[in-house]
Amino acid sequence: MSVGTTAxxxxxxxxxxPSDADPDIQLAEGGGxxxxxxxxxxxxMRDPVAMISLGMALFFVLVAVFADQLSGLEGQNTTxxxxxLIGDNTYPIFTANTEHWFGISSGLGQDLxxxxxxxxxxxxxxAVASAAGVTIIGVLLGLLSGFLGGWVDRxxxxxxxxxxxxxxxxxxxxxxxxxxxxxxxxxxxxxVDEEKVATIRFLCLxxxxxxxxxxxxxxxxxxxxxxxxxxxxxxxxxxxGVPTRVVLFKEMLPNMLGPIIxxxxxxxxxxxxxxxxxxxxxxxxxxxxxxxxLTVATAQNSFQAHPIYLWLPVLGIALLVLSLSLLGDAIAxxxxxxxxx
Amino acid sequence: xRWTKVVALxxxxxxxxxxxxxxxxPADTANNQASESAxxxxxxxxxxxxxxxxxxxxxxxxxxxxxxxxxxxxxAKKGGTLIINAAGAPTTFDPSGQFIQDVNQILKQYVTRTxxxxxxxxxxxxxxxxxxxxxxxxxxxxxxxxxxxxxxxxYEDGSTIKADDVAYAxxxxxxxxxxxxxxxxxxxxxxxxxxxxxxxxxxDKFAGVEAKGDQVIFHLRKKWPTLPYFGAFTQTSxxxxxxxxxxxxxxxxxxxxxxxxxxxxxGVELTLVRNDQWDPKSDPIRHAFPDKVQFNxxxxxxxxxxxxxxxxxxxxxxxxxxxxxxxxxxxxxxTNKDQVSTAAGPCVSYVTMDTRKIPRDVREAIAxxxxxxxxxxxxxxxxxxxxxxxxxxxxxxxxxDKYEPIKLPGGAVLNGEGNGDxxxxxxxxxxxxxxxxxxxxxxxxxxxxxxxxxxxxxxxxEKAGFKVKDIGLPRTEVREKTILSKSDANLMQGASGWCYDxxxxxxxxxxxxxxxxxxxxxxxxTGFLSDPxxxxxxxxxxxxxxxxxxxxxxxxxxxxxxxxxxxLPDYNSKASAIYGTKVKNVIVDPNQGxxxxxxxxxxx
Numbered sequence: 001m002s003v004g005t006t007a008x009x010x011x012x013x014x015x016x017x018p019s020d021a022d023p024d025i026q027l028a029e030g031g032g033x034x035x036x037x038x039x040x041x042x043x044x045m046r047d048p049v050a051m052i053s054l055g056m057a058l059f060f061v062l063v064a065v066f067a068d069q070l071s072g073l074e075g076q077n078t079t080x081x082x083x084x085l086i087g088d089n090t091y092p093i094f095t096a097n098t099e100h101w102f103g104i105s106s107g108l109g110q111d112l113x114x115x116x117x118x119x120x121x122x123x124x125x126x127a128v129a130s131a132a133g134v135t136i137i138g139v140l141l142g143l144l145s146g147f148l149g150g151w152v153d154r155x156x157x158x159x160x161x162x163x164x165x166x167x168x169x170x171x172x173x174x175x176x177x178x179x180x181x182x183x184x185x186x187x188x189x190x191x192v193d194e195e196k197v198a199t200i201r202f203l204c205l206x207x208x209x210x211x212x213x214x215x216x217x218x219x220x221x222x223x224x225x226x227x228x229x230x231x232x233x234x235x236x237x238x239x240x241g242v243p244t245r246v247v248l249f250k251e252m253l254p255n256m257l258g259p260i261i262x263x264x265x266x267x268x269x270x271x272x273x274x275x276x277x278x279x280x281x282x283x284x285x286x287x288x289x290x291x292x293x294l295t296v297a298t299a300q301n302s303f304q305a306h307p308i309y310l311w312l313p314v315l316g317i318a319l320l321v322l323s324l325s326l327l328g329d330a331i332a333x334x335x336x337x338x339x340x341x
Numbered sequence: 342x343r344w345t346k347v348v349a350l351x352x353x354x355x356x357x358x359x360x361x362x363x364x365x366x367p368a369d370t371a372n373n374q375a376s377e378s379a380x381x382x383x384x385x386x387x388x389x390x391x392x393x394x395x396x397x398x399x400x401x402x403x404x405x406x407x408x409x410x411x412x413x414x415x416x417a418k419k420g421g422t423l424i425i426n427a428a429g430a431p432t433t434f435d436p437s438g439q440f441i442q443d444v445n446q447i448l449k450q451y452v453t454r455t456x457x458x459x460x461x462x463x464x465x466x467x468x469x470x471x472x473x474x475x476x477x478x479x480x481x482x483x484x485x486x487x488x489x490x491x492x493x494x495x496y497e498d499g500s501t502i503k504a505d506d507v508a509y510a511x512x513x514x515x516x517x518x519x520x521x522x523x524x525x526x527x528x529x530x531x532x533x534x535x536x537x538x539x540x541x542x543x544x545d546k547f548a549g550v551e552a553k554g555d556q557v558i559f560h561l562r563k564k565w566p567t568l569p570y571f572g573a574f575t576q577t578s579x580x581x582x583x584x585x586x587x588x589x590x591x592x593x594x595x596x597x598x599x600x601x602x603x604x605x606x607x608g609v610e611l612t613l614v615r616n617d618q619w620d621p622k623s624d625p626i627r628h629a630f631p632d633k634v635q636f637n638x639x640x641x642x643x644x645x646x647x648x649x650x651x652x653x654x655x656x657x658x659x660x661x662x663x664x665x666x667x668x669x670x671x672x673x674x675x676t677n678k679d680q681v682s683t684a685a686g687p688c689v690s691y692v693t694m695d696t697r698k699i700p701r702d703v704r705e706a707i708a709x710x711x712x713x714x715x716x717x718x719x720x721x722x723x724x725x726x727x728x729x730x731x732x733x734x735x736x737x738x739x740x741x742d743k744y745e746p747i748k749l750p751g752g753a754v755l756n757g758e759g760n761g762d763x764x765x766x767x768x769x770x771x772x773x774x775x776x777x778x779x780x781x782x783x784x785x786x787x788x789x790x791x792x793x794x795x796x797x798x799x800x801x802x803e804k805a806g807f808k809v810k811d812i813g814l815p816r817t818e819v820r821e822k823t824i825l826s827k828s829d830a831n832l833m834q835g836a837s838g839w840c841y842d843x844x845x846x847x848x849x850x851x852x853x854x855x856x857x858x859x860x861x862x863x864x865x866x867t868g869f870l871s872d873p874x875x876x877x878x879x880x881x882x883x884x885x886x887x888x889x890x891x892x893x894x895x896x897x898x899x900x901x902x903x904x905x906x907x908x909l910p911d912y913n914s915k916a917s918a919i920y921g922t923k924v925k926n927v928i929v930d931p932n933q934g935x936x937x938x939x940x941x942x943x944x945x
Binding site for chain 2: 079081083086087088089090091106107108109190191192194197282286287288297298301302304305
């Protein structure tokens with residue numbers, strides 16, 4: 001990307017081959033051979049918005065990874081009740097101090113900093129795991145459906161259409177109790193260990209996100225494959241008798257890296273906010289899991305008297321989603337040879 | 342009765358109170374998560390007090406000679422518009438088909454007069470005659486009660502109130518199908534009450550009630566010494582048959598009190614204006630100071646609380662009976678103390694223990710470990726919402742001796758205070774050889790406050806050496822499961838509290854501790870006691886004359902806790918009202934858990 005450089009920008013509507021005008025690609029040509037991936041990376045590195053967003057996202061990743069150490073540094077954990085610090089009005093008697101950096105929750109007096117750093121974990125894990133699952137399944141089925149055609153294509157396309165017609169939210173709400181019953185092996189109303197329920201809910205969220213996420217990506221990939229399939233290099237490879245597997249993964253997949261990475265980077269912030277939203281509504285994670293969405297749900301009653309309780313998880317979600325979205329946008333731009341900024 | 346506010350609190354805090362009769366959603370406060378659960382009412386357990394002994398005209402808490410007009414209030418001024426902002430949204434104002442705390446008080450204080458009524462005298466709530474000349478006379482066999490109407494009483498349209506109309510209204514309260522939501526005591530006590538289905542289905546012929554001249558006569562199936570309290574139910578408020586619009590009546594109940602309906606939009610607003618046909622000289626209960634009373638329903642409680650505390654413009658003339666929101670607690674207890682009125686409410690909340698499943702020594706360990714205050718903090722209850730309880734009955738009931746909190750042999754004191762002693766409880770369990778005793782209970786998983794409460798409860802019980810099996814369910818299922826006689830839970834089953842419908846023990850103990858309750862599938866039995874000796878004692882006291890019952894009930898109260906320990910008294914509800922700086926003389930009636938609206942005046 002050429003922000004901050006003195007590179008000339010082609011006039012609007014001018015139909016020029018990108019390689020003639022884009023300094024990155026000129027550079028690439030000068031250097032002999034550079035793959036589209038490398039070109040995109042170079043453009044990305046020069047984008048300050050992308051770099052700031054990346055830094056922010058990395059910050060949250062580090063917070064999530066070192067959550068235990070961070071709360072250890074503060075000297076608190078996520079579950080201890082500090083009832084002596086709760087006043088008669090059921091709100092904490094202070095906002096924040098050196099022992100409780102972000103204060104404590106109203107009613108229970110649990111340390112909010114410890115809960116905040118631990119709250120970033122499910123957001124990131126669920127988002128990354130779901131995005132990875134979506135990408136793998138979506139790419140695989142998209143490739144197969146596009147390349148093989150025929151009845152394979154028809155079946156996969158039908159499944160995609162079917163899944164896209166299902167209401168996501170209803171499904172997300174309905175699947176959790178079913179899964180708890182199914183995998184905890186009990187009747188409604190029987191005792192199930194809450195840790196087990198928490199794990200099942202965690203996996204359920206990932207499952208639902210993947211189930212509803214892969215179809216759009218598969219559709220996209222299928223379209224790309226359909227156009228690539230008739231290109232000369234693919235024809236040549238097939239004429240030479242290269243096995244289908246190799247054609248798919250060595251010839252076609254590298255050419256679709258752009259759209260895949262773009263979809264991946266835009267999916268992650270979507271899943272972060274979806275996790276928080278579902279947890280807020282009570283259909284996502286559930287106590288004793290710690291999640292920003294859950295904290296928002298309990299904090300909303302205390303908003304007027306104890307605002308820090310609500311603000312911090314909201315800020316966490318907002319910053320993480322914003323930085324990931326901006327990063328995703330920047331990546332999309334970097335991979336698109338048509339963009340100029 | 343549906344004591345909406347307390348139900349709300351209890352749902353948030355520990356569990357839902359069960360006592361209050363059926364009826365549809367009264368008070369889903371818009372903002373308060375806690376009270377969402379008030380939406381689904383438990384079926385009325387219809388306490389079935391039995392009485393076998395003869396009795397006479399009662400007097401405990403009674404003031405049969407009270408005459409109108411109501412006692413003068415020094416400095417009271419007439420005029421102005423009183424605004425009442427409520428979080429609840431009443432669905433009905435039909436006097437026959439309501440049994441809900443707020444609707445009840447609005448109707449009784451402003452619109453409909455009843456045979457008898459509660460009035461605050463010298464800080465005490467007493468029962469006084471209202472439409473009737475006295476609190477009723479009972480026949481020698483105890484099966485016939487007679488009330489005589491005062492003369493010259495009129496409806497808002499100028500027509501005369503007749504004894505026939507009172508009798509018709511009582512018959513109308515049997516039309517439980519057409520007008521659901523009312524109490525069911527009359528079905529149980531009045532003659533043929535179990536068969537009669539109301540005037541719409543079965544016509545006017547009903548043996549349970551009769552009008553003779555200006556007399557209303559009740560014929561009973563079994564003795565009912567506390568019937569004068571039933572006279573204060575809006576179900577005894579007269580309705581002329583010719584003007585009965587059935588299900589439409591809720592839109593404009595014919596006024597007999599100081600105010601009449603002017604505009605009414607269901608669940609949104611109600612405006613009351615003066616009823617010029619009301620004669621203050623005949624009424625020992627009500628005043629009529631403001632010219633107009635404006636109710637706004639389904640209001641956002643924290644917002645209302647903040648604006649009342651600020652008291653700007655019309656907010657200075659505004660009152661809210663939804664208690665003191667935690668967000669204004671500090672103001673309400675210090676600088677703005679004058680804008681708060683608080684009194685005990687009629688509800689007591691319990692921690693029930695299934696005596697069939699939890700042995701006595703473990704029950705004592707639970708009593709030692711129970712973190713009352715931590716749980717209340719978790720439920721975000723403030724001291725304006727509760728006071729610690731030490732008895733099964735609310736202590737303000739007439740004749741009740743408030744005994745010293747019981748000290749159990751194991752050392753625990755049943756005073757509803759403190760955070761328990763986990764170390765001692767652990768030792769008690771160890772001594773009993775019951776370490777890691779499993780306590781299981783249901784709690785509502787879709788209410789953040791109840792989840793928060795469970796976090797405290799579970800953590801602190803585990804600290805005391807119990808193993809906790811907490812079964813999280815959606816709140817509607819929790820309601821169903823907690824009243825099952827056979828269930829997986831051994832803690833917090835049955836009634837999680839009780840609100841009396843009239844201030845006497847015969848509406849409380851029989852409904853909680855009789856052994857017949859344990860046999861039914863769904864039960865409010867508390868602790869699942871089944872002891873014939875206890876049954877007999879309850880029956881004996883229920884049959885005593887009303888004024889002798891009070892002390893006997895308190896002796897029994899103490900005995901049940903000491904000898905059976907089926908529950909830990911948790912807290913007594915408190916009823917609070919907050920109001921703007923120009924609203925004067927707000928007194929909360931502890932028997933109703935609501936402000937006595939009719940005494941309020943405005944400082945213009």
